[in-house]
Amino acid sequence: LTIFFMFIFAKVLDQCGLTTYLTNWFMSRKICNGRPWVFTFIFFLGTIVVSGVINMYGGIVILWYAMYRLFDDLGFKRGDGYVGYMVGGIVFISTLSVFVMPFLPMTALILGFAAVAVPGITVPYGAWMVIGPVFMLAMVTGYVLVGKYLLRLNVEPLKNAGDRYAELRQQKMDSQQKFGILVLLSFVAIVVLPTFLPAGNGLKALLSNYGGMGAAIVCVCLACIFRREDENFAFGKLVYQGVGWDLVVLLAATMPLCAAMESPDTGIVATVLGILGPLVSGLSPVAYLAAVLLIFGLTTQVVHNMVLIIAFMPTLANLAMSFGIHPALFALIFAMMMQTAFMTPAASAQAVMVFGNTEWITNKQAYLYGTVFFILVLILLLAIVYPLGVLLF
Numbered sequence: 248l249t250i251f252f253m254f255i256f257a258k259v260l261d262q263c264g265l266t267t268y269l270t271n272w273f274m275s276r277k278i279c280n281g282r283p284w285v286f287t288f289i290f291f292l293g294t295i296v297v298s299g300v301i302n303m304y305g306g307i308v309i310l311w312y313a314m315y316r317l318f319d320d321l322g323f324k325r326g327d328g329y330v331g332y333m334v335g336g337i338v339f340i341s342t343l344s345v346f347v348m349p350f351l352p353m354t355a356l357i358l359g360f361a362a363v364a365v366p367g368i369t370v371p372y373g374a375w376m377v378i379g380p381v382f383m384l385a386m387v388t389g390y391v392l393v394g395k396y397l398l399r400l401n402v403e404p405l406k407n408a409g410d411r412y413a414e415l416r417q418q419k420m421d422s423q424q425k426f427g428i429l430v431l432l433s434f435v436a437i438v439v440l441p442t443f444l445p446a447g448n449g450l451k452a453l454l455s456n457y458g459g460m461g462a463a464i465v466c467v468c469l470a471c472i473f474r475r476e477d478e479n480f481a482f483g484k485l486v487y488q489g490v491g492w493d494l495v496v497l498l499a500a501t502m503p504l505c506a507a508m509e510s511p512d513t514g515i516v517a518t519v520l521g522i523l524g525p526l527v528s529g530l531s532p533v534a535y536l537a538a539v540l541l542i543f544g545l546t547t548q549v550v551h552n553m554v555l556i557i558a559f560m561p562t563l564a565n566l567a568m569s570f571g572i573h574p575a576l577f578a579l580i581f582a583m584m585m586q587t588a589f590m591t592p593a594a595s596a597q598a599v600m601v602f603g604n605t606e607w608i609t610n611k612q613a614y615l616y617g618t619v620f621f622i623l624v625l626i627l628l629l630a631i632v633y634p635l636g637v638l639l640f
Contacts, residue, residue, distance in 0.1 A: 249460040256463040257308040258489025259470045263427030275416045283405035291387040299344030321404040328400040331612030349375040361578035364561030374639035437462035494603035532570040552585040576636040589617035
């Protein structure tokens, strides 16, 4: 339901011309002229803000629409390496961006798990204010470098885009686009305000019940009401034109399979812990961390990530203390690794979005880019996040 209404919400913004305006804004920056990879870098930084601070699923769909406009305008087509790279990259980076700040729900949830798993520990939220942004910047930089130097993607159509879009630097928003901004800000307000309102506040209690799906429904209703004279904003038309039904059906079919695999009756938790104990005995802290991240990172490609976090993280965080690793730092690193579940269609809801988007990305590309991103995050967590965390935690 969340993804269903996010599709409709994104279509509202598209009908307002906001996705076109945002695409033109990115492409018309002088710094992007003749620099396709600079544009890619800036776009992914925007992805962190939109998906991390506002809403992950909404951000993915909105940014996808923006890129579709770009692909169509510049002549990119399905099967092109850069197309699949961007479609997948938006999902990958959006998914990890939920950890960029400690006040975001996912980070707060994981730190809460750590506090319960290891009573009495001090959770250094301030340290994550440094580590989160540093990791995200490194992740975007690494993904861009991989695309440019390792995958050597063809970005020729983007090289001359700066000259084509130069006249758009002075473009002003029209009334429809301004309305789109108001709709988007309304969505942001509903999603973000509960984080900052004091406990016991009636508005906080009300808005906390909305979440991303509720905010999308409210904004879609507002658009349908205030633009009721415009047939493009008729609800039925928004659903018909905006919802990616292949993706919705694939996601619905995947969830029961995940539930079956996660059942306690399968004995997965007990079996995995029994195997892991002897394997990590006598390892160094970095080696222990690497072993756990690799084993569970591969496991989450076929088992739902939140189940692994809930089932294994408390035990593994306590075990990490014996290696001298702060349990809260371990919990966050472990959770971030679990968020790289993109290598198979059954890995996560976000993986379903990538593999289900057959109009713009091939299955071969989805497997390739999901694997590349998995390896990239594993390296960054061990080489940057863990050493920095040891200094700050």
